[in-house]
Amino acid sequence: MAVLSFNPAQFVAAIPPATRAYTAATVFFSVLYYILSWSGYSAPFLVLIPGSSIFYPWTFLTSAFVETTFIELLFTLLVIPASLRYLERLWGATELLKFIAVTITASNIIAFGLNWIEYVVLRLPVFLYGQQYHGQMALQIGVLVAFRQIIPEHQVQLFGVLKARVKTLPMAYVTFSTVMCIIGFQCPFIVIQFGWLVSYIWLRFYKKNTGDLAGGPLYGDRSETFAFVTWFPPLIHGPITWLANTSYMLASRFHLIPSGVTDVESGGYAAVPGGARAEAERRRAMALKALDQRLAGASPTPASPQRSLQSNGASRPAASSTTSLNSDTSGPKKPAGEADAIDVGGSASGSAAH
Structure with a gap:
């Protein structure tokens, strides 16, 4: 017992x-x-x-x-x-x-x-x-x-x-x-x-984030999913966007906020560190793998077995290349915890205000 x-x-x-x-x-x-x-x-x-x-x-x-x-x-x-x-x-x-x-x-x-x-x-x-x-x-x-x-x-x-x-x-x-x-x-x-x-x-x-990217510490979370406008219903996004952008520009002009490696206007952000971010990266990798398999399955099937084998050997790098391109140009990563919402066939959402 x-x-x-x-x-x-x-x-x-x-x-x-x-x-x-x-x-x-x-x-x-x-x-x-x-x-x-x-x-x-x-x-x-x-x-x-x-x-x-x-x-x-x-x-x-x-x-x-x-x-x-x-x-x-x-x-x-x-x-x-x-x-x-x-x-x-x-x-x-x-x-x-x-x-x-x-x-x-x-x-x-x-x-x-x-x-x-x-x-x-x-x-x-x-x-x-x-x-x-x-x-x-x-x-x-x-x-x-x-x-x-x-x-x-x-x-x-x-x-x-x-x-x-x-x-x-x-x-x-x-x-x-x-x-x-x-x-x-x-x-x-x-x-x-x-x-x-x-x-x-x-x-x-x-908030200071360390150990995630080369070049020293980053400050804050500049991701679009954490923008100020996301707290409010779509009906008032217009005035909230103007208010947030104006406040951000004034704060930047007077150096009231620390500068990061990337800026909000350029689509960059300081990522959230820790285990949650690692989980988001894992889910993102799984989504990219699923996209790779989808692209590979969509390639044409030749008539002869020999040509089929050659075609399969050529289509896999093409799919991988396409996947790599998508991963490089897909814009800012979502912060940890929102990886469940990744749609491998969807398009990137529009920019949100600060």
């Missing part, structure tokens, strides 16, 4: 370091907040309060570690560590920590500025002292954006009932945030929208 044993030390040691540190910080700051709340103390030095956080600048980052209710903490511990573990093994600890810090801090800074603008315009003190930003909603949407980049066609099952593709989840969460803000719950749901925008810009232009 097999004996199942669980060693907590081995389980913790198996968690990558950045994920382990982030999870520990979340538990520590949340428990500290609970203790202070039960003791009757406020904690403006732990959460982001627009009217007082200017004196506690570290709260722009550390407020994300504070979950003010047990339900929020439980949900975070069930979702975030597993997601960060996957991303850390794909990106590495350094890039994951950069992604976390940028997504959380930039989203909180934007929310802080918005509250001050609302106070100046409306003169309502509630925007300065009646709202506190906390929790990991910005990071949650950031993780969904990262998954949409890496495994967009992967299907997930929610609560054993609902099924959805990963690429549909970020905008569903943003839509939920919009509804909550409209009915009066700006804090903390507005940071979902800011987290979506910040995480997308970081992954699109600034």
Whole structure:
């Protein structure tokens, strides 16, 4: 009879370091907040309060570690560590920590500025002292954006009932945030929208990719399938395309985004590294092999066996040559996770906006 044993030390040691540190910080700051709340103390030095956080600048980052209710903490511990573990093994600890810090801090800074603008315009003190930003909603949407980049066609099952593709989840969460803000719950749901925008810009232009191509590191993912316009329905692609192109040109003119080996306008991109990309390459090779077999089967069959043998010997290189040509001129490769959508007989899709 097999004996199942669980060693907590081995389980913790198996968690990558950045994920382990982030999870520990979340538990520590949340428990500290609970203790202070039960003791009757406020904690403006732990959460982001627009009217007082200017004196506690570290709260722009550390407020994300504070979950003010047990339900929020439980949900975070069930979702975030597993997601960060996957991303850390794909990106590495350094890039994951950069992604976390940028997504959380930039989203909180934007929310802080918005509250001050609302106070100046409306003169309502509630925007300065009646709202506190906390929790990991910005990071949650950031993780969904990262998954949409890496495994967009992967299907997930929610609560054993609902099924959805990963690429549909970020905008569903943003839509939920919009509804909550409209009915009066700006804090903390507005940071979902800011987290979506910040995480997308970081992954699109600034995230460092190493070890894939010669000539040094590449930044971001400039593929057409990750363009800004792909987040929106076709009905509004026109104005979104103009807005994205204009913003990109201005950012490039003022050198606000790092330059890569290739540019978006030339059809180049910085590919997504890691095992998912290797899987996409494998599927692409299988598609090219199927195309090669199709071209070989379409060659004419001569009457005599001798000529048939010669014809087969000549047609195979021709098919291989055609396959090689298609592989060289097929345009930018799709990022990892979308290889299932490769149509060996189809044509390349049109360019999408940034």
